[in-house]
Amino acid sequence: MTVQIAKDVYWVGAVDWEVRNFHGHTYHTHRGTSYNAYLIVDDHITLVDTVMPGFEDEMLRHIAEIVDPARIDYLVANHGELDHSGAIPAVLARAPQATLVHSKRGVDSFGKYFPNGWKRLMVGTGDTLALGHKTLAFLEAPMLHWPDSMFTYIPEDRLLLPNDAFGQHLASAHRFTDEVEPAILWDEARKYFGNILVPFSKLIVRKVEEVQQMGLQIETIAPSHGLIWRKDPLQIVQQYVRWSSGETQPRALVVYETMWGSTADIARAILEGLTEAGVEAELFAVPQTDHTTVVGALLEAKGVLVGSATHNRRPLLNITALVEDMIGLRPVNKIGAAFGSHGWGGGAVPVLEKGLNEAGIEVVQDGLALTWRPTPEERAQAVAFGRAFGERIKESYGGSTNRTD
Numbered sequence: 001m002t003v004q005i006a007k008d009v010y011w012v013g014a015v016d017w018e019v020r021n022f023h024g025h026t027y028h029t030h031r032g033t034s035y036n037a038y039l040i041v042d043d044h045i046t047l048v049d050t051v052m053p054g055f056e057d058e059m060l061r062h063i064a065e066i067v068d069p070a071r072i073d074y075l076v077a078n079h080g081e082l083d084h085s086g087a088i089p090a091v092l093a094r095a096p097q098a099t100l101v102h103s104k105r106g107v108d109s110f111g112k113y114f115p116n117g118w119k120r121l122m123v124g125t126g127d128t129l130a131l132g133h134k135t136l137a138f139l140e141a142p143m144l145h146w147p148d149s150m151f152t153y154i155p156e157d158r159l160l161l162p163n164d165a166f167g168q169h170l171a172s173a174h175r176f177t178d179e180v181e182p183a184i185l186w187d188e189a190r191k192y193f194g195n196i197l198v199p200f201s202k203l204i205v206r207k208v209e210e211v212q213q214m215g216l217q218i219e220t221i222a223p224s225h226g227l228i229w230r231k232d233p234l235q236i237v238q239q240y241v242r243w244s245s246g247e248t249q250p251r252a253l254v255v256y257e258t259m260w261g262s263t264a265d266i267a268r269a270i271l272e273g274l275t276e277a278g279v280e281a282e283l284f285a286v287p288q289t290d291h292t293t294v295v296g297a298l299l300e301a302k303g304v305l306v307g308s309a310t311h312n313r314r315p316l317l318n319i320t321a322l323v324e325d326m327i328g329l330r331p332v333n334k335i336g337a338a339f340g341s342h343g344w345g346g347g348a349v350p351v352l353e354k355g356l357n358e359a360g361i362e363v364v365q366d367g368l369a370l371t372w373r374p375t376p377e378e379r380a381q382a383v384a385f386g387r388a389f390g391e392r393i394k395e396s397y398g399g400s401t402n403r404t405d
Protein backbone atom coordinates (compact mmCIF):
# COMPACT_ATOMS: atom_id res chain seq x y z
CA MET A 1 0.00 0.00 0.00
CA THR A 2 1.38 3.42 -0.91
CA VAL A 3 1.48 6.11 1.77
CA GLN A 4 1.63 9.87 1.27
CA ILE A 5 4.50 11.29 3.33
CA ALA A 6 4.23 14.91 2.16
CA LYS A 7 2.03 16.73 -0.37
CA ASP A 8 2.37 14.74 -3.63
CA VAL A 9 5.23 12.64 -2.24
CA TYR A 10 4.53 8.93 -1.76
CA TRP A 11 6.28 5.92 -0.29
CA VAL A 12 6.25 3.33 -3.08
CA GLY A 13 8.87 0.87 -1.83
CA ALA A 14 8.73 -2.74 -0.70
CA VAL A 15 8.78 -4.51 2.67
CA ASP A 16 11.00 -7.57 2.96
CA TRP A 17 9.57 -9.62 5.82
CA GLU A 18 11.72 -12.65 5.11
CA VAL A 19 15.32 -11.44 4.82
CA ARG A 20 17.48 -12.48 7.77
CA ASN A 21 20.96 -11.92 6.33
CA PHE A 22 22.19 -8.83 4.62
CA HIS A 23 25.40 -7.41 3.15
CA GLY A 24 26.71 -10.87 2.30
CA HIS A 25 25.74 -12.28 5.70
CA THR A 26 27.58 -9.52 7.56
CA TYR A 27 24.31 -8.27 9.10
CA HIS A 28 21.57 -10.39 10.65
CA THR A 29 18.27 -8.65 9.93
CA HIS A 30 16.30 -10.11 12.83
CA ARG A 31 13.17 -8.19 11.98
CA GLY A 32 13.46 -8.04 8.18
CA THR A 33 13.78 -4.69 6.43
CA SER A 34 12.22 -2.44 3.84
CA TYR A 35 13.56 -0.86 0.67
CA ASN A 36 12.04 2.58 0.56
CA ALA A 37 11.43 4.35 -2.75
CA TYR A 38 9.69 7.71 -2.96
CA LEU A 39 7.56 9.04 -5.83
CA ILE A 40 7.20 12.79 -6.33
CA VAL A 41 4.25 13.81 -8.49
CA ASP A 42 5.02 17.18 -10.02
CA ASP A 43 5.38 18.62 -13.53
CA HIS A 44 8.36 16.30 -13.80
CA ILE A 45 7.50 12.99 -12.17
CA THR A 46 10.43 11.74 -10.12
CA LEU A 47 11.31 8.54 -8.33
CA VAL A 48 13.92 8.72 -5.59
CA ASP A 49 15.70 5.38 -5.10
CA THR A 50 14.40 1.94 -6.00
CA VAL A 51 14.37 -1.48 -4.33
CA MET A 52 16.30 -4.75 -4.04
CA PRO A 53 16.26 -6.99 -7.13
CA GLY A 54 13.26 -9.28 -6.77
CA PHE A 55 11.01 -6.51 -5.48
CA GLU A 56 10.71 -4.58 -8.77
CA ASP A 57 7.12 -5.71 -9.43
CA GLU A 58 5.97 -4.69 -5.97
CA MET A 59 7.48 -1.22 -6.38
CA LEU A 60 6.12 -0.77 -9.91
CA ARG A 61 2.68 -1.84 -8.68
CA HIS A 62 2.85 0.79 -5.95
CA ILE A 63 3.92 3.47 -8.45
CA ALA A 64 1.11 2.45 -10.80
CA GLU A 65 -1.44 3.10 -8.04
CA ILE A 66 -0.50 6.77 -8.42
CA VAL A 67 0.90 7.33 -11.92
CA ASP A 68 1.84 5.23 -14.92
CA PRO A 69 5.53 4.31 -14.34
CA ALA A 70 6.14 5.09 -18.02
CA ARG A 71 5.65 8.80 -17.12
CA ILE A 72 8.68 8.99 -14.82
CA ASP A 73 11.02 11.80 -15.93
CA TYR A 74 13.79 11.54 -13.35
CA LEU A 75 15.10 8.60 -11.40
CA VAL A 76 17.27 9.90 -8.57
CA ALA A 77 19.61 7.23 -7.20
CA ASN A 78 21.09 8.43 -3.92
CA HIS A 79 23.35 5.39 -3.60
CA GLY A 80 24.63 2.62 -5.86
CA GLU A 81 24.29 -0.36 -3.53
CA LEU A 82 21.95 -2.85 -5.12
CA ASP A 83 19.31 -2.88 -2.37
CA HIS A 84 18.46 0.62 -3.62
CA SER A 85 19.68 0.67 -7.20
CA GLY A 86 18.85 -2.92 -8.16
CA ALA A 87 15.52 -2.02 -9.73
CA ILE A 88 16.87 0.86 -11.84
CA PRO A 89 16.88 -1.32 -14.99
CA ALA A 90 13.24 -2.30 -14.42
CA VAL A 91 12.17 1.34 -14.00
CA LEU A 92 14.13 2.58 -17.00
CA ALA A 93 12.78 -0.28 -19.11
CA ARG A 94 9.30 1.14 -18.41
CA ALA A 95 10.40 4.78 -18.76
CA PRO A 96 13.31 4.79 -21.23
CA GLN A 97 13.07 8.54 -21.68
CA ALA A 98 13.82 9.15 -17.98
CA THR A 99 17.11 10.62 -16.81
CA LEU A 100 19.10 8.74 -14.17
CA VAL A 101 20.42 11.21 -11.60
CA HIS A 102 23.28 10.22 -9.31
CA SER A 103 26.21 11.83 -7.55
CA LYS A 104 29.42 12.70 -9.36
CA ARG A 105 31.23 10.17 -7.16
CA GLY A 106 28.78 7.57 -8.48
CA VAL A 107 30.54 7.58 -11.81
CA ASP A 108 32.48 4.47 -10.70
CA SER A 109 29.83 2.39 -8.91
CA PHE A 110 26.87 3.22 -11.17
CA GLY A 111 29.15 3.12 -14.21
CA LYS A 112 30.30 -0.42 -13.41
CA TYR A 113 26.96 -1.80 -12.18
CA PHE A 114 24.99 -0.22 -15.01
CA PRO A 115 27.10 0.38 -18.12
CA ASN A 116 23.90 1.15 -20.04
CA GLY A 117 23.24 3.92 -22.52
CA TRP A 118 20.71 5.70 -20.30
CA LYS A 119 20.44 9.48 -20.06
CA ARG A 120 22.39 10.51 -16.97
CA LEU A 121 22.78 13.62 -14.90
CA MET A 122 25.56 13.72 -12.31
CA VAL A 123 25.05 16.14 -9.45
CA GLY A 124 26.99 17.50 -6.50
CA THR A 125 26.38 19.48 -3.34
CA GLY A 126 24.57 22.72 -4.15
CA ASP A 127 23.05 21.44 -7.40
CA THR A 128 19.28 21.64 -7.69
CA LEU A 129 16.68 20.24 -10.02
CA ALA A 130 13.38 22.08 -10.59
CA LEU A 131 10.46 19.68 -10.87
CA GLY A 132 7.70 22.31 -11.25
CA HIS A 133 6.30 23.16 -7.85
CA LYS A 134 9.05 21.39 -5.97
CA THR A 135 12.82 21.50 -6.07
CA LEU A 136 15.34 18.78 -5.42
CA ALA A 137 18.53 19.94 -3.69
CA PHE A 138 21.44 17.53 -3.54
CA LEU A 139 24.00 17.09 -0.81
CA GLU A 140 26.87 14.69 -1.35
CA ALA A 141 27.55 12.40 1.62
CA PRO A 142 30.64 10.45 0.54
CA MET A 143 31.43 7.43 2.73
CA LEU A 144 28.05 7.59 4.45
CA HIS A 145 28.45 4.87 3.66
CA TRP A 146 29.74 4.52 0.09
CA PRO A 147 31.67 7.08 -1.97
CA ASP A 148 28.56 7.57 -4.15
CA SER A 149 26.14 8.28 -1.29
CA MET A 150 24.15 11.50 -1.36
CA PHE A 151 21.12 13.04 0.30
CA THR A 152 18.20 14.59 -1.60
CA TYR A 153 16.30 17.43 0.07
CA ILE A 154 12.96 18.97 -0.92
CA PRO A 155 12.87 22.46 0.62
CA GLU A 156 9.17 23.04 -0.14
CA ASP A 157 8.30 20.03 2.06
CA ARG A 158 11.24 20.32 4.44
CA LEU A 159 11.77 16.68 3.57
CA LEU A 160 15.16 14.97 3.72
CA LEU A 161 15.71 11.73 1.79
CA PRO A 162 19.11 10.60 3.15
CA ASN A 163 19.10 7.05 1.78
CA ASP A 164 20.82 4.65 4.24
CA ALA A 165 21.45 7.28 6.93
CA PHE A 166 18.96 7.29 9.84
CA GLY A 167 17.44 3.97 8.73
CA GLN A 168 16.63 0.74 10.53
CA HIS A 169 16.38 -2.82 9.28
CA LEU A 170 12.80 -3.23 10.41
CA ALA A 171 9.93 -4.69 8.40
CA SER A 172 6.60 -3.23 9.47
CA ALA A 173 3.03 -2.78 8.31
CA HIS A 174 3.52 0.85 9.33
CA ARG A 175 5.55 3.54 7.61
CA PHE A 176 6.25 6.04 10.40
CA THR A 177 8.42 5.71 13.49
CA ASP A 178 5.68 7.05 15.78
CA GLU A 179 3.44 4.12 14.81
CA VAL A 180 5.68 1.37 16.20
CA GLU A 181 6.91 0.25 19.61
CA PRO A 182 9.74 2.68 20.57
CA ALA A 183 11.89 -0.04 22.20
CA ILE A 184 11.90 -2.07 18.97
CA LEU A 185 12.52 1.00 16.82
CA TRP A 186 15.50 2.15 18.88
CA ASP A 187 16.91 -1.36 19.20
CA GLU A 188 17.01 -1.60 15.41
CA ALA A 189 18.30 1.98 14.93
CA ARG A 190 21.11 1.26 17.42
CA LYS A 191 22.01 -2.05 15.82
CA TYR A 192 22.03 -0.43 12.38
CA PHE A 193 24.35 2.36 13.49
CA GLY A 194 26.60 0.03 15.51
CA ASN A 195 27.06 -2.48 12.71
CA ILE A 196 27.22 -0.20 9.68
CA LEU A 197 28.00 3.39 10.53
CA VAL A 198 30.49 3.29 13.42
CA PRO A 199 33.56 3.43 11.11
CA PHE A 200 32.24 6.68 9.65
CA SER A 201 31.57 8.40 12.98
CA LYS A 202 33.80 11.43 12.33
CA LEU A 203 32.23 11.98 8.92
CA ILE A 204 28.76 11.82 10.45
CA VAL A 205 29.54 14.57 12.93
CA ARG A 206 30.95 16.73 10.12
CA LYS A 207 27.95 16.08 7.86
CA VAL A 208 25.49 17.03 10.59
CA GLU A 209 27.46 20.25 11.17
CA GLU A 210 27.37 20.95 7.43
CA VAL A 211 23.58 20.47 7.33
CA GLN A 212 23.21 22.78 10.34
CA GLN A 213 25.39 25.43 8.69
CA MET A 214 23.30 25.18 5.51
CA GLY A 215 20.28 25.98 7.67
CA LEU A 216 18.16 23.17 6.23
CA GLN A 217 14.75 23.08 7.86
CA ILE A 218 13.75 19.47 8.40
CA GLU A 219 10.22 18.31 9.19
CA THR A 220 10.54 14.76 7.91
CA ILE A 221 13.43 12.35 7.44
CA ALA A 222 12.60 9.51 5.10
CA PRO A 223 15.44 6.97 4.98
CA SER A 224 15.75 4.10 2.54
CA HIS A 225 15.30 1.37 5.18
CA GLY A 226 12.66 1.05 7.85
CA LEU A 227 10.40 3.77 9.16
CA ILE A 228 10.08 7.48 8.45
CA TRP A 229 10.81 10.08 11.13
CA ARG A 230 8.00 12.69 11.04
CA LYS A 231 7.56 13.37 14.77
CA ASP A 232 10.57 15.18 16.22
CA PRO A 233 12.78 13.96 13.33
CA LEU A 234 15.89 15.60 14.73
CA GLN A 235 15.92 13.12 17.62
CA ILE A 236 17.62 10.56 15.39
CA VAL A 237 20.12 13.18 14.16
CA GLN A 238 21.00 14.09 17.74
CA GLN A 239 21.31 10.42 18.64
CA TYR A 240 23.65 9.88 15.67
CA VAL A 241 25.87 12.69 16.97
CA ARG A 242 25.95 11.10 20.45
CA TRP A 243 26.78 7.67 19.03
CA SER A 244 29.40 9.16 16.70
CA SER A 245 31.03 10.97 19.60
CA GLY A 246 31.55 7.66 21.41
CA GLU A 247 29.14 8.51 24.20
CA THR A 248 28.82 5.34 26.26
CA GLN A 249 27.08 4.04 29.35
CA PRO A 250 28.80 2.41 32.34
CA ARG A 251 28.03 -1.05 31.08
CA ALA A 252 30.09 -4.09 30.10
CA LEU A 253 29.62 -6.98 27.73
CA VAL A 254 31.15 -10.37 28.49
CA VAL A 255 31.43 -12.22 25.20
CA TYR A 256 32.86 -15.71 24.95
CA GLU A 257 33.11 -18.94 23.02
CA THR A 258 33.62 -22.09 25.04
CA MET A 259 34.63 -25.64 24.13
CA TRP A 260 34.00 -27.78 27.23
CA GLY A 261 32.33 -25.16 29.45
CA SER A 262 35.38 -23.85 31.35
CA THR A 263 35.56 -20.51 29.53
CA ALA A 264 31.79 -20.22 30.11
CA ASP A 265 32.42 -20.77 33.86
CA ILE A 266 35.02 -17.99 33.86
CA ALA A 267 32.65 -15.70 31.94
CA ARG A 268 29.90 -16.19 34.51
CA ALA A 269 32.33 -15.51 37.36
CA ILE A 270 33.48 -12.31 35.62
CA LEU A 271 29.84 -11.25 35.24
CA GLU A 272 29.42 -11.78 38.98
CA GLY A 273 32.41 -9.53 39.66
CA LEU A 274 31.10 -6.78 37.41
CA THR A 275 27.74 -6.95 39.17
CA GLU A 276 29.46 -6.80 42.58
CA ALA A 277 31.21 -3.65 41.37
CA GLY A 278 27.79 -2.17 40.61
CA VAL A 279 28.21 -2.16 36.84
CA GLU A 280 25.47 -3.30 34.48
CA ALA A 281 26.74 -6.27 32.51
CA GLU A 282 25.43 -8.69 29.94
CA LEU A 283 26.71 -12.11 28.90
CA PHE A 284 26.79 -13.25 25.28
CA ALA A 285 27.89 -16.69 24.12
CA VAL A 286 28.85 -17.03 20.48
CA PRO A 287 27.80 -18.48 18.11
CA GLN A 288 24.55 -18.87 20.07
CA THR A 289 24.20 -15.09 19.83
CA ASP A 290 25.00 -13.67 16.40
CA HIS A 291 27.64 -10.99 15.95
CA THR A 292 25.11 -8.35 14.80
CA THR A 293 23.43 -8.46 18.22
CA VAL A 294 26.74 -8.29 20.11
CA VAL A 295 28.10 -5.41 18.02
CA GLY A 296 24.77 -3.57 18.36
CA ALA A 297 24.99 -3.91 22.17
CA LEU A 298 28.62 -2.81 22.14
CA LEU A 299 27.73 0.60 20.69
CA GLU A 300 26.65 2.07 24.03
CA ALA A 301 28.72 -0.11 26.38
CA LYS A 302 31.95 1.25 27.83
CA GLY A 303 33.64 -2.11 28.25
CA VAL A 304 33.96 -5.48 26.59
CA LEU A 305 35.57 -8.64 27.98
CA VAL A 306 36.28 -11.23 25.33
CA GLY A 307 36.97 -14.87 26.15
CA SER A 308 37.78 -18.06 24.35
CA ALA A 309 39.04 -21.59 24.77
CA THR A 310 42.30 -22.28 22.96
CA HIS A 311 42.37 -24.46 19.87
CA ASN A 312 45.66 -24.96 18.02
CA ARG A 313 47.12 -22.00 19.94
CA ARG A 314 44.35 -19.70 18.70
CA PRO A 315 40.88 -18.55 19.87
CA LEU A 316 37.89 -20.47 18.54
CA LEU A 317 36.57 -19.46 15.15
CA ASN A 318 33.34 -17.68 16.02
CA ILE A 319 34.91 -15.37 18.60
CA THR A 320 37.76 -14.78 16.14
CA ALA A 321 35.22 -13.64 13.54
CA LEU A 322 33.57 -11.35 16.07
CA VAL A 323 36.90 -9.72 16.96
CA GLU A 324 37.63 -9.34 13.25
CA ASP A 325 34.31 -7.52 12.92
CA MET A 326 35.32 -5.18 15.77
CA ILE A 327 38.67 -4.52 14.07
CA GLY A 328 36.84 -3.42 10.94
CA LEU A 329 34.38 -1.26 12.86
CA ARG A 330 36.91 0.31 15.30
CA PRO A 331 34.35 1.25 17.97
CA VAL A 332 34.99 4.55 19.72
CA ASN A 333 35.90 5.08 23.38
CA LYS A 334 35.97 1.50 24.70
CA ILE A 335 38.03 -0.44 27.20
CA GLY A 336 38.54 -4.19 27.12
CA ALA A 337 40.20 -7.29 28.50
CA ALA A 338 40.57 -10.93 27.49
CA PHE A 339 40.16 -14.24 29.26
CA GLY A 340 39.91 -17.96 28.58
CA SER A 341 40.67 -21.52 29.55
CA HIS A 342 43.12 -23.87 27.88
CA GLY A 343 44.48 -27.34 28.52
CA TRP A 344 48.14 -26.96 27.64
CA GLY A 345 50.16 -24.32 25.87
CA GLY A 346 47.38 -21.75 25.60
CA GLY A 347 47.49 -18.88 23.14
CA ALA A 348 43.92 -17.60 22.79
CA VAL A 349 44.16 -14.79 25.35
CA PRO A 350 47.13 -12.91 23.79
CA VAL A 351 45.57 -13.24 20.34
CA LEU A 352 42.31 -11.76 21.65
CA GLU A 353 44.23 -8.92 23.34
CA LYS A 354 46.02 -8.19 20.08
CA GLY A 355 42.65 -8.08 18.31
CA LEU A 356 41.20 -5.71 20.89
CA ASN A 357 44.21 -3.41 20.48
CA GLU A 358 43.83 -3.52 16.72
CA ALA A 359 40.15 -2.57 17.10
CA GLY A 360 41.20 0.53 19.03
CA ILE A 361 39.82 -0.90 22.30
CA GLU A 362 42.14 -0.05 25.19
CA VAL A 363 43.17 -3.24 27.03
CA VAL A 364 43.17 -2.09 30.65
CA GLN A 365 44.20 -5.21 32.55
CA ASP A 366 46.32 -8.30 31.96
CA GLY A 367 44.39 -11.18 30.50
CA LEU A 368 43.10 -14.03 32.64
CA ALA A 369 44.32 -17.36 31.22
CA LEU A 370 43.34 -20.39 33.32
CA THR A 371 43.80 -24.12 32.65
CA TRP A 372 41.39 -27.01 32.35
CA ARG A 373 38.49 -26.51 34.77
CA PRO A 374 38.70 -23.47 37.13
CA THR A 375 39.24 -24.44 40.77
CA PRO A 376 37.19 -22.59 43.44
CA GLU A 377 40.24 -20.37 44.01
CA GLU A 378 40.54 -19.63 40.29
CA ARG A 379 36.83 -18.91 40.10
CA ALA A 380 37.30 -16.34 42.87
CA GLN A 381 40.18 -14.92 40.80
CA ALA A 382 37.77 -14.53 37.83
CA VAL A 383 35.22 -12.78 40.06
CA ALA A 384 38.00 -10.39 41.17
CA PHE A 385 38.97 -9.89 37.52
CA GLY A 386 35.40 -8.81 36.73
CA ARG A 387 35.26 -6.60 39.81
CA ALA A 388 38.52 -4.86 38.84
CA PHE A 389 37.20 -4.26 35.33
CA GLY A 390 33.98 -2.87 36.79
CA GLU A 391 36.04 -0.46 38.92
CA ARG A 392 37.87 0.70 35.76
CA ILE A 393 34.53 1.41 34.13
CA LYS A 394 33.36 3.38 37.14
CA GLU A 395 36.60 5.39 37.12
CA SER A 396 35.77 6.46 33.56
CA TYR A 397 32.60 8.04 34.92
CA GLY A 398 34.25 9.63 37.92
CA GLY A 399 33.41 6.68 40.17
CA SER A 400 29.70 6.75 39.37
CA THR A 401 27.61 4.37 37.33
CA ASN A 402 25.04 6.97 36.38
CA ARG A 403 24.42 7.29 32.67
CA THR A 404 26.27 10.06 30.90
CA ASP A 405 23.32 11.23 28.82
Ligand code: FEO
Nearest residue numbers: 079081083084164
Ligand atom coordinates in the same frame (compact mmCIF):
# COMPACT_ATOMS: atom_id res chain seq x y z
FE1 FEO B 1 20.93 0.02 2.07
FE2 FEO B 1 24.12 0.87 1.45
O1 FEO B 1 22.50 0.03 1.13
